Amino acid sequence: xxxxxxGLSRPTMDDAQAAIxxxxxxxxxxxWDQLLQAAGLTGRETDGSALDRxxxxxxxxxxxxxxxxxxxxxxxNSHTHLAAAAAATARS
Amino acid sequence: xxxxxxxxxxxxxxxxxxxxxxxxxxxxxxxLDAIAxxxxxxxxxxxxxxxxxxxxxxxxxxxxxxxxxxxxxxGTPAEWAMCTHTVLAGEPxxxxxxxxxxxxxxxxxxxxxxxxxxxxxxLLGADEHVLGAHCVIDARPRIFTDVDLAVLxxxxxxxxxxLGAYRL
Numbered sequence: 001x002x003x004x005x006x007g008l009s010r011p012t013m014d015d016a017q018a019a020i021x022x023x024x025x026x027x028x029x030x031x032w033d034q035l036l037q038a039a040g041l042t043g044r045e046t047d048g049s050a051l052d053r054x055x056x057x058x059x060x061x062x063x064x065x066x067x068x069x070x071x072x073x074x075x076x077n078s079h080t081h082l083a084a085a086a087a088a089t090a091r092s
Numbered sequence: 093x094x095x096x097x098x099x100x101x102x103x104x105x106x107x108x109x110x111x112x113x114x115x116x117x118x119x120x121x122x123x124l125d126a127i128a129x130x131x132x133x134x135x136x137x138x139x140x141x142x143x144x145x146x147x148x149x150x151x152x153x154x155x156x157x158x159x160x161x162x163x164x165x166x167g168t169p170a171e172w173a174m175c176t177h178t179v180l181a182g183e184p185x186x187x188x189x190x191x192x193x194x195x196x197x198x199x200x201x202x203x204x205x206x207x208x209x210x211x212x213x214x215l216l217g218a219d220e221h222v223l224g225a226h227c228v229i230d231a232r233p234r235i236f237t238d239v240d241l242a243v244l245x246x247x248x249x250x251x252x253x254x255l256g257a258y259r260l
Contacts, residue, residue: 015148063260
């Protein structure tokens with residue numbers, strides 16, 4: 001997992017699962033399993049591309065799951081921008 | 093990640109209510125940008141936001157004066173968002189000088205943007221959940237007035253009337 005100077009980590013599959021369980025409460029496990037199956041994932045992946053596939057699947061799901069995906073995507077985008085800025089600063 | 097904070101923000105009934113709005117509608121964004129511009133102009137503030145706070149991020153629905161990574165991401169991590177405090181408080185939230193306030197001095201959002209003062213009012217949904225906030229943020233320490241607060245309350249009422257037209 002990479003971090004920025006401000007301590008922001010790129011979200012992981014575990015973070016995505018925690019978000020689904022949080023906002024769907026009792027239905028969380030079922031919805032998580034459906035998302036994994038639809039995305040062809042196991043949930044144990046650690047690479048960023050797996051999360052990207054999952055987020056794409058979440059964006060096609062119910063409205064609450066789409067908001068979950070939106071929140072995670074904002075964190076991904078924030079991390080990407082800040083990590084790039086930190087790397088540029090380190091090079092200069 | 094700050095799971096305690098996210099659990100508080102991610103209360104299922106609140107997120108379900110948020111999910112009942114067409115938050116990504118471009119026409120909604122245009123109208124909310126106009127409300128943010130109005131509040132920024134009236135309060136002579138460089139930045140104004142209309143945002144909802146999701147479980148782990150602030151999502152900016154409309155804005156004035158936002159640039160850089162915040163604009164490109166259309167939001168910020170929830171733990172950095174000043175509006176998170178307004179949502180959790182459920183009432184107006186004011187920071188006179190974030191750099192001098194131990195609660196906010198370490199906030200990366202303030203550090204990176206150079207913004208220092210904040211006044212926000214909650215956006216109350218039909219089901220009494222606090223969905224987000226309407227705020228102004230200034231680059232200088234600032235003591236906000238009751239008139240400033242009234243302007244934001246007026247803006248928040250306009251926001252909620254508008255959002256009502258975008259229920260799914």
